[in-house]
Amino acid sequence: MTAQAAENREHAVVIGLEVHVQLETSTKIFCNCSTTAVDDEEPNTRTCPVCLGLPGALPVLNEGAVEAAVKIGKALSADIPERTTFHRKNYYYPDLPKNFQLTQYDAPICQQGSLEISVEGQRREIGITRAHLEEDPGSLQHEGGSIDTADYSLINYNRAGTPLVEIVTEPDFRSPQETRAFLAKLEGVLEYLGVFEATRDGSLRVDANISLVEAEDVDEDGSISDDVLADANRTEVKNISSHKGAEKALAYEVTRQKNAVRRGRVIETETRHWDESRGITVSMRSKESEADYRYFREADLPPLEVAHWKDEISIPELPDARRERFQSEYGLDSESASKLTSTKAVADFFEAVAESFDADLAATWVADNLLGELNYRDMAITDVEDRLDEFERLIELVDSDQVTTKNAEEIVLREMLDEGDDPATIIDREGLGKADEGEIEGFVSEAIEENPDAVEDYHNGEGGALNFLVGQVMQKSQGSADPGSVNELLRAELAE
Template structure:
């Protein structure tokens, strides 16, 4: 169907993803070079193998294969008896060998799926395949973006870092769905321990997007193969975040819809997402499979992997842990979601809930600690080495040695801002809980010094009691428990 024929019709968006995930291994996929390249000088983590020098032979990293199998189990994929590697031939400056070692017709994982929640509705996204390959190097464009740079520098430190490419079905009907899927995928990968989102370039997205007449989309969201074949698609590259994916695909969907409505044909091409300008830019015509001239990698024999699925264990995944938290600890859906947002958060909550009431633990971890960390744009991984200090603060509150108010509003905040332990903050600020005699004395003083408030209390004015509580708290330097003060004042005033 031509663009002219559909220009007056409503258009639907169809998106499929190719998600490139850096696997968290100590060394590269085919050599012994370190993958810890974040702060390394350019081109210092290289060797003849990852630079593709003549005579250098690849040796497969077992940890990378184990990681791939774990991902396959997590997405309920089929893992074949045998998997093989191929050479994908194309020239690009950051590909030192002139080809990429990847997998073609025998990937390590096929036909998986991942459940994701979009606008309160649970959906299943099909995953066609997930395969292993090596990462290219990285390009640094100087003086502007890719289409405006004065020159480009190449850093091969990243060349050979193990990648897993996860290819979805064209199951997305909008950019917001893509963002939700990426967040869920990243959550699962981090639970598996095969991925570190803090690594630069650890997750990169290529998206294939096309628009079709809305009446080609069934009520269940399905689109016929014929409709997909008729719609030219663009591949959008250089997307590196959930937010970036939503922005890039929203822009590209609008661009294509406007083109169709103006009677223009959609070119089948590869486009670059320019994050700075917020636009996609044409790079080249879209390659076809035949252009890559795939052939078997003769230096890597076929790999038997079917029995790895039974031998390798994977941890409890986020959905299962969320459900268990609701059942075992009686948490609400919202609290369980917060407390399973990352494996580190969930582990810490269970440590606290093992010592104290689960509701108290949930309040402290989900509301207090995570709330203060989010305010500071921090994650729990930023304070992993200090979790025993936060446990100690909860213990001080539970043992009635400090008020909840002071613990939340003073101690916790200064622990995060100053890097101090709770006892240091408490001693410096004089926040130790006042003894019973001191609180009773402060209550008597507040009553004697504020006869008008006492009279108002007896006249039934509710604010009078709150005023007297404030006076007592001021006299005790905030070290009294407000609930106990309220009760003592009522008892004394009602005599």
């Protein structure tokens, strides 16, 4: 094909993901070594003969990891087969001490599931091919540069053997934006299940497979035939560790591949590394085939029969169901319900507040005021969930007219987060108690007397004049007057 012909052909993007999720268990998947790192942890100290693959060491499967995998399968509406087995995936890499990885091959614990996403108001169902258990390798620390420029690399096996679930999607994504939406949705589901901690370093890592196909080969429903997919040259992008990173890495790779095609070049089937610091992908090696890994059954681990666990293990209310309930039970709009179910901790906090106050009031304070201030400070609801009683006290003070909404939002709440004080202390210190009606009437009379030009403008129909007078009263009251009441008092006095 000439470069001119290639440039004139339209191409569609095809993306599939492999998402590695670190499970929240106290010990590793095949041994009793702790999974909990500490700040001053020495490298290669959280290890044992099993996770280092020393001769004669035998693996013992962590039951908690299996339960977590079953929960994930249920949340993804996946099939859990009668029998699941482990295999050895053989390859050499410095951070793999055994030179093989214990994983699952042709009988994964979860098969054929799905997860629905929404992008720009359009809902799409992403197929889940499989989700399987495996052990994490160790970690490499590249000194003096990135993976392709470092002077040397150090190996830390403390992470080796940490339990993972690898979730493999169908090649159903048609844009980098869809992958970001999927990862955000998946992370929310995992957090609700209680099997995953997003703040833990390396808790979610993504490998993305991306290729281009001719646009005419994509059906109206977005499906692509197996033959077309088989003929497409696919690159794998590794080292993606965030939703935003996935979108950026894939956007770069889409552009790189389209530029290559326009120049008449062939897309190489290879593995590429996402260098986040430079915002580019770099070639690492040719893409391995399945045969290169020489899978064979792990003789030291018997087959697992866990299909009955699907009925025995329960899962909590998931984000979509909770969002719908918030709309029907509390009468919230879809935007507020989405904010309030963004994490399980936020949803729990809102429901605790809604037990004592009107749902709309609780939603306004949690979704708009509190979350907005927390986001500005790069804080999470978990940083203040132990101060629920203080937060409820602040709402109570506003609801009972003891402090104005403006002062509560702009002064009290902010000082609660910045200084750590309780609402009563802040209100007393700053003199924010709400002015009584007599004081406000006095401030209104003073504002009218001191601003005759504004009074004249008001009588001449200039709408901004009233706002100016309201501001004068608020300034005199040091924000302790209610703007709505001030507005009414001004109108009444100016009408006389």
